[in-house]
Amino acid sequence: MRVHMTVEWDGTVIDIKSNLWAMTLWERKYKVKFFSAWNEGKVGMEDLAYLAYETMRTTGHVVPAVFDDFLKKADALDLVSVDTARPTDGAPTDGN
Numbered sequence: 785m786r787v788h789m790t791v792e793w794d795g796t797v798i799d800i801k802s803n804l805w806a807m808t809l810w811e812r813k814y815k816v817k818f819f820s821a822w823n824e825g826k827v828g829m830e831d832l833a834y835l836a837y838e839t840m841r842t843t844g845h846v847v848p849a850v851f852d853d854f855l856k857k858a859d860a861l862d863l864v865s866v867d868t869a870r871p872t873d874g875a876p877t878d879g880n
Contacts (some may be wrong), residue, residue: 785819786867791836792860793847798840799864806838822866833861 787802807818813834814821821827837854841847848854 785822787832787835788864788866789832789836790860790862790864791840791858793840793854794857795859798845800836800839800843802835802839803842805842806835809838809842810835829861832863833858836861 785802785807789800789802791798791800810831811818814831816826818827818835821831833855834851836858837847837851848857
């Protein structure tokens with residue numbers, strides 16, 4: 785699963801795609817699997833903003849150490865697309 789967003793942060797529009805590490809940090813913080821929350825319609829703006837924050841932080845963007853300080857500088861967050869493919873799911877093979 786990968787989330788593609790744009791964030792207008794501190795006057796600049798930044799195009800980001802979530803990565804495995806940022807998704808894992810989100811799951812650790814909220815104690816729920818992101819894929820499950822997405823499918824149940826339980827992902828809100830704070831969830832997306834936190835995912836954007838961690839993605840930006842782990843990809844070399846300089847962001848505040850405190851998430852709330854990041855939010856104060858974020859003017860907009862737009863969801864571009866969500867790839868819900870689950871490449872780790874098993875696939876049937878011959879004879880199975």
